[in-house]
Amino acid sequence: xxxVATAGHVDHGKSSLILALTGTDPDRFPEEKARGLTIxxxxxxxxxxxxxxxxxxxxxxxARFVKNMLAGVGAVEVALLVVAATEGWMAQTExxxxxxRLLGIRHGMVALTxxxxxxxxxxxxxxLDIEERLTWPVVPVDSLSGRGLxxxxxxxxxxxxxxPPPADRGRPRLWVDRVFAxxxxxxxxxxxxxxxxxxxxxxxxxxxxxxxxxxxxIESHHAKLRxxxxxxxVSLNLAGIDHRAITRGxxxxxxxxxxxASTVDIAxxxxxxxxxxxxxxLHVHVGSxxxxxxxxxxxxxxxxxxxxxxxxxxxxDRVVLRSSARDTTIAGGEVLDVAPxxxxxxxxxxxxxxxxxxxxxxxxxTTAAEVALLAGxxxxxxxxxxDGHAVAIGGWLVAPAALERVRGEARAAVAAEGTxxxxxxxxxxxxxxxxxxxxxxxxxxxxxxxxxxVVRAAGPGDLDTPEARILLDALAAQPFxxxxxxxxxxxxxxxxSLARAGRLVDLDGVVLHADALDAARALxxxxxxxxxxxxxADARDLLGSTRKYALPILRQMDAExxxxxxxxxxVPGPRAASFARQ
Numbered sequence: 111x112x113x114v115a116t117a118g119h120v121d122h123g124k125s126s127l128i129l130a131l132t133g134t135d136p137d138r139f140p141e142e143k144a145r146g147l148t149i150x151x152x153x154x155x156x157x158x159x160x161x162x163x164x165x166x167x168x169x170x171x172x173a174r175f176v177k178n179m180l181a182g183v184g185a186v187e188v189a190l191l192v193v194a195a196t197e198g199w200m201a202q203t204e205x206x207x208x209x210x211r212l213l214g215i216r217h218g219m220v221a222l223t224x225x226x227x228x229x230x231x232x233x234x235x236x237x238l239d240i241e242e243r244l245t246w247p248v249v250p251v252d253s254l255s256g257r258g259l260x261x262x263x264x265x266x267x268x269x270x271x272x273x274p275p276p277a278d279r280g281r282p283r284l285w286v287d288r289v290f291a292x293x294x295x296x297x298x299x300x301x302x303x304x305x306x307x308x309x310x311x312x313x314x315x316x317x318x319x320x321x322x323x324x325x326x327x328i329e330s331h332h333a334k335l336r337x338x339x340x341x342x343x344v345s346l347n348l349a350g351i352d353h354r355a356i357t358r359g360x361x362x363x364x365x366x367x368x369x370x371a372s373t374v375d376i377a378x379x380x381x382x383x384x385x386x387x388x389x390x391x392l393h394v395h396v397g398s399x400x401x402x403x404x405x406x407x408x409x410x411x412x413x414x415x416x417x418x419x420x421x422x423x424x425x426x427d428r429v430v431l432r433s434s435a436r437d438t439t440i441a442g443g444e445v446l447d448v449a450p451x452x453x454x455x456x457x458x459x460x461x462x463x464x465x466x467x468x469x470x471x472x473x474x475x476t477t478a479a480e481v482a483l484l485a486g487x488x489x490x491x492x493x494x495x496x497d498g499h500a501v502a503i504g505g506w507l508v509a510p511a512a513l514e515r516v517r518g519e520a521r522a523a524v525a526a527e528g529t530x531x532x533x534x535x536x537x538x539x540x541x542x543x544x545x546x547x548x549x550x551x552x553x554x555x556x557x558x559x560x561x562x563x564v565v566r567a568a569g570p571g572d573l574d575t576p577e578a579r580i581l582l583d584a585l586a587a588q589p590f591x592x593x594x595x596x597x598x599x600x601x602x603x604x605x606x607s608l609a610r611a612g613r614l615v616d617l618d619g620v621v622l623h624a625d626a627l628d629a630a631r632a633l634x635x636x637x638x639x640x641x642x643x644x645x646x647a648d649a650r651d652l653l654g655s656t657r658k659y660a661l662p663i664l665r666q667m668d669a670e671x672x673x674x675x676x677x678x679x680x681v682p683g684p685r686a687a688s689f690a691r692q
Contacts, residue, residue, distance in 0.1 A: 165343030212442030276341025285397030359399020368422030424486020504625020531566030546628030589626035
């Protein structure tokens with residue numbers, strides 16, 4: 111299935127065209143039928159000559175209902191722009207086209223409707239005017255007589271064949287555009303599924319608010335499915351949540367995969383002829399929702415947008431900005447950073463960088479799990495290391511310049527202290543990082559040894575042997591899925607020595623790099639504090655691990671007072687808050 115949204119000026123025949131193409135009247139409400147005016151979103155399906163099933167989202171064309179129009183086009187990648195041959199390009203045609211451009215919708219076609227009501231010369235002139243504004247194919251059609259309907263179907267088939275297929279990133283997200291209670295089923299939400307597949311019985315979150323639910327059933331094109339692929343127009347029957355707790359603009363996502371973004375930095379695009387305020391309140395349209403937000407220009411190319419609640423966003427998402435005072439669309443942009451630092455002075459320099467360099471410039475110390483959330487892609491961490499933007503140290507990804515600075519400062523401090531060495535905590539404080547980060551940074555420096563909490567120059571008797579380096583590097587490369595030490599050829603004596611030196615930890619036979627346990631403490635503490643409770647499955651997903659390793663790590667967290675076990679869940683322990691701040 112492919113999803114296509116209509117767009118265009120009021121009374122140019124969008125709904126009539128969808129009815130002629132599908133046999134379904136997309137106007138659902140009596141008021142719409144009585145007035146002959148689309149007020150809210152309508153939905154219909156048809157099969158094209160190629161066999162492709164198209165789910166149409168029909169949107170209102172009147173200026174008063176642009177927010178409903180935006181709710182329908184926020185998650186689609188192909189548009190059907192409708193222009194009446196009797197009137198040509200109009201005000202709402204222009205605004206709708208600008209909205210499609212701001213949303214990054216590059217593929218579509220134009221249906222030149224009501225073609226039987228004017229002569230051929232008028233059709234040709236109107237067509238030439240459209241082709242000067244757009245590069246999309248233009249097809250004359252008349253919905254009442256049926257002339258040109260097959261041409262529209264064929265053109266749409268060609269457009270869909272050239273448009274990229276819906277991406278499957280393994281990170282599903284459905285922006286809710288309709289919610290209701292179905293008799294005998296309970297809560298039902300509808301929307302266009304993007305980014306990944308969803309299956310029956312999956313646990314999901316409804317955002318904002320981290321509200322948990324379970325997918326009880328899935329339906330698409332009047333058929334019940336066990337799973338729905340990305341690009342589908344679907345309805346989800348959700349268990350565990352009341353329909354009155356969900357509204358248009360909410361999103362259904364898989365737990366642990368999305369940043370909770372209430373402030374985002376965007377690449378700003380202002381529509382020609384409109385002034386953009388340096389600071390102000392605007393309507394921010396994201397996905398299928400409209401939000402009252404504040405916007406601050408960083409410079410002519412970038413802006414910071416603050417939302418009233420956190421939404422599941424990632425770089426590459428699009429926003430549209432409308433002025434409530436003028437009731438018009440004035441700008442939009444692409445999301446670049448979903449967790450910008452409070453300091454804005456150097457934000458523009460960072461935002462001009464490519465994604466990987468941008469992430470590390472803002473966060474010289476981070477983790478693969480954090481990068482996956484902030485980038486919206488679990489593969490970015492590997493790319494950062496491969497491209498030289500980051501160095502993998504224990505459970506951390508570190509900007510090379512930051513790593514070299516920390517190591518250089520530690521060498522200088524150790525040299526100044528002499529044979530007695532320097533305190534790990536004191537060096538960490540001087541470097542502006544915490545002790546676990548400093549321990550991770552120095553673990554790969556052959557000139558330095560960290561013996562418990564003392565940092566000193568390496569000597570001939572230290573555990574800096576090739577066998578030790580192979581073991582430590584292998585465990586650091588897979589912090590939460592460590593290979594067995596026996597597979598790495600490490601002797602039990604070496605493992606015990608490294609554990610006594612604080613460079614490894616042995617959790618009931620599962621051997622981890624010490625930095626991995628430090629990273630797990632912070633990740634699990636933050637999660638249990640933010641969510642109130644987590645399960646073993648949550649910890650597994652958070653760490654990108656398996657139950658085999660997540661369970662002993664959780665038991666260690668219980669023993670340290672970071673978590674407390676309550677049935678099948680872990681709740682915050684007395685030390686959770688302090689580790690959550692690291």
